[in-house]
Amino acid sequence: MEPIVVKPKGSCMWDAAALGEIMLRLDPGEGRIRTARTFTVWEGGGEYNVVRGLRRCFGLKTTVVTAIPDNDLGYLLESLIGAGGVDSSHCIWLPYDGIGRQHRQALNFTERGFGIRGAKGVSDRAHSAASALKPGDVDWKKLFQEEGVRWFHTGGIFAALSETTAELTVEAVKAAKEAGTVVSYDLNYRPSLWKSRGGEKEAQRINKMIVPHLDVLIGNEEDFIAALGFEVKGVGKEVVGLNVESYKEMVQEVAKTYPNLKAIATTLREVKTATINGWSALLYYQGQFYHSIGWDDLEILDRVGGGDSFASGLIYGFLEGLDPQTCVNYGAAHGALAMTTPGDTSMASKAEVEKIVKGGSARVER
Template sequence: MSQPLSIKAADRCQFDLVSLGEVMIRLDPGETRIRTARQFHVWEGGGEYNVARGLRRCFGLRTGLVSAFADNEIGRLAEDLILQGGVDMSFVKWMPYDGLGRTIRNGLNFTERGFGIRGAVGCSDRGLTAASQLKAGDVDWELLFGELGVRWFHTGGIYAALSDSTPEVVIEAVQCAKKHGTVVSYDLNYRPSLWKGIGGHAKAQQVNREIAKCVDVMIGNEEDFTACLGLDVEGVDENIRGIDVGSFKRMIEKAVAEFPNFLATGTTLREVHTATVNDWSAIVWYDGKFYESNDYPKLEIMDRVGGGDSFASGLIYGFLNTGDPAKAVNYGAAHGALAMTTPGDTTMVTVEEVEKIIAGGGARVVR
């Protein structure tokens, strides 16, 4: 049986959490489609970054970002958006722009939300990005983890899949974090479109299984655990519907048996009825036991992108603030549910709203 998480005291660390990942400019056509849009709303977003921003804006914790940008107007737009979110950028690297984007650029992410029977669509334009060109040795991890101090470090499979060099950056980071007693979480976040450019499914398993050796809290859904760690979920059809929770729990038990360093695992359970109506809940395994969140059946969704990242930030907050896995899974599920009621990748809610939902509060007008 695993041992409970050991989290550094806040007064010993400059940061409560630091995330490693790429941040893209998200261009959102609103209620229309990418292919027919005449204007876009602009947000910033990235799987790993969204966790840091959620912990800062919703939960009030001290968070930072490790990433890189090409130093041009698009990069500075991302900077402005990130700073509005309150996330520290001291460990962001600015790379000289070549004037055209032949060798370096910043990523764009066109995302339409979907409605009813029409699913959400994402179209990323992220080749040759600055963040994907970070290499082992580019970041002073000893300064970050050894001198300044970080209570929790978060990264994930999206960043690990961006290039031939980013897996080494992730491995270097998680090893240093573990050396200095920082809790490490990792969201598997399997994206076959990313992995196919650097070795495909076999490479995804090779890289993620190596990273998994240094992970304390592993986050992912049933497809993630299967594709990235080679663990199967019984009772799941090809469309990932109708999940049998008992079979899923057996898969998690298999995962923690194979990776005894996992002190906790967390996953969301989603059944998609339509793009705008999902069943939503979450499960956490911790110290040999499973903890299930409140259920949110027929959850009405405005924008599903970032729901899983908001689950992760709520889960982490619950562990940092309470140490109680039953509370942590409910913070995660409620925060993820609320985040999907607003546009953009990142949260627009408060901790008071999250706690109201956990306590069973309804949607009556607040005056």
């Protein structure tokens, strides 16, 4: 595997850019969706969460490519993106027809879960503005060549939204590679999104067109099984637990199949209850495995977005030229911290991440 080579600081307008759908998340707090009378509104989306973390936690300059409906929900989303510090100049505004036949604002109702009751997401995202994006809609030359981007991130959630978003994802990763931008992709397999599009078979067909153009691939064992068709010895389609050694064998097979990949990473999560998880991460880089710091019994407030925050911590490490072990430690620590606060996106600071990486405790600070 070749090393990751990132464009130097200051050579580009953007340290990182992402392509993906951004939803409004409606959160009933400690209660249930089915009994809620009020919801807290956040913004969130698998690809966006990564660049928001890079901006808010690590202080980098980031932008996002998406589509937003031209209505009040879209204006709310724009405001939330701005509050997150992410640039929205590459967002495409699409007309709204008044009742949502097309170009809707995607919604995601999310329960955090507690103890024996798992977290739950109820998506309302069909016919969204982002799902209407297609090849030719985005000025990739302006983004990657004129402005410049050091790192580009996208993922399997956006690719799953529609036939055209899958085609746009292929167009995007090719354009980024042509411009010398490092490209990462989170497989993020979601059965509910692929169900109406041919399931695992179609997911694998699409992902096999995308992966040859990537530098960094992120995914858990289920993602590699369902979204790329690999096998983890001793693990069936119903993934329960994780044999790390078998997973390592599978990762090496992925690296052999796709020699363009420079790094493969995953979070290692053991769900004991909704509020107690085993948590760590694994990075395969230049023929070696790096296992992060971890927690056998990490206390969880809100697990959604933990993997995205892992990705942003890992990416930050590579952008800063840190060694592989430190990169994966930053990812694991940032993901862990993100799960101690509500919402999809990280509320952690770089100082907090660094404290955890250095072995700091949870003692009160005064």
